[in-house]
Amino acid sequence: MTTGNWWASALSEAVNNKKPLAVACDGEELALFRDASGRARALEDRCPHRRVPLSLGCVVQGGLQCGYHGWTFDGESGACSDIPNLHGNERVPPRHSARAYPTREADGFVHVWLGEGEPQGTLPSTGYQPVGREYSGSAIASVPHDEYLAVMLDGPDCLLEFAHVRMTDFFLGDPREEEGCLVLDRGAVWSTQVLPSQFVIDYPLMVRTAVPLRGGMIRVQLLDQEEIPLISLLIGTGGNRRGTTSLCWRGFRHAHQPAKVPLRWRAARRAGCPPFTVKTDIEGAALARLLVAPSRDLRQLRRPSLIPVREAV
Incomplete structure (x- = not known):
């Protein structure tokens, strides 16, 4: 068990x-x-x-x-x-x-x-401290739960997007374990960037994804070059019927604003437009094109933890 x-x-x-x-x-x-x-x-x-x-x-x-x-x-x-x-x-x-x-x-x-055992430990949402307006929602994604978690590392742009931001395929270091999660940083650019992302040397933005080794709470942050948060997002996930995934999320825009941001970003902020979108209609062809990369580590680390027989009896 x-x-x-x-x-x-x-x-x-x-x-x-x-x-x-x-x-x-x-x-x-x-x-x-x-x-x-x-x-x-x-x-x-x-x-x-x-x-x-x-x-x-x-x-x-x-x-x-x-x-x-x-x-x-x-x-x-x-x-x-x-x-x-x-x-x-x-x-x-x-x-x-x-x-x-x-x-x-x-x-x-x-x-x-x-699961088994007495309730213990901290709640997966611990540390979430929203500032100002929150944006929330719930949905069911037509992707199996294990695959949803894997895609959040291999290609999070298939599952969510930040307004006026384009995520890249460039990893800023290797995946690392932190506080019960596998964490990965990837470069991101403003959608108004003229040069293709592969020609960018210093990425102005970073997307940090933390996928749980147990449970289903995903943490995603959009950070600037100084690693100061711009947007924070929590996504509660869980396996639903027939190979689908239940989703519920909350997120907010931080007060910090970098000096060099597109006018569209400033205008959307003033208008109170949602700073992110959790996708509910997920493109199967886009998932199929993704290379299996950092999620290899996740699959290994998320193997079920079993209770010793002597403790279960």
Whole structure:
């Protein structure tokens, strides 16, 4: 069995106390909602009675109510707290429980603990400190999760873009391990650059991509020559059904602005235009053209971590 990990499964604003949110992350299908206290909860998206998705139900005072026969489940324990057709002197059998997952909410994400073991460690969004306006979203990408992570190193321009910036294929050093991630820097230029990127000696910009060795939180930054951040972006990813990848992201533009920037960049900043785009329609031909390079290291490092048999028994 594999060890557990925190996964950023949804944006905080997407989870409410009215309608449960169906998400799939790391192969687990979940129903997210907020209980009476406003705390985010996660149950397996399957009623133990007739296997109907709980996300088709509704949130009630006592928890999450299945839309089929009205069974209600507590968000913290998963225990069935009410069955409508039981008599007053009948108790709900304890075996009628939905699987509950530990949750923590921070930095605008709802994190869910998936896998074995007790929840531990820092949340993947730790350290995210937005300044000013945030830009967020969610989507499902038609790319398998492992491939999505690999492409984020081999060719991130296939998956996202920064406004008025062109990423290059020039790596500024080898991939390196930092704080549980494989980190890679690549040169970038303003889209108004006259010379082709292969003739640029000193790149005015840098794209730093940090892909997790465990879990699914990707960190991407656009930096200037002095490595001062211009844009920071967090992308929560997880394996969804049928070889797709769930995405939810938050990002912002830093206050710092280099002296030499295109007029388009300044104008877009003043107008409050989104500084980045996370692509949802991904071109298969572009992925096929990518060389497998730094992602080789990632595949090796992301091999499943197994719990010793003596500890699992």
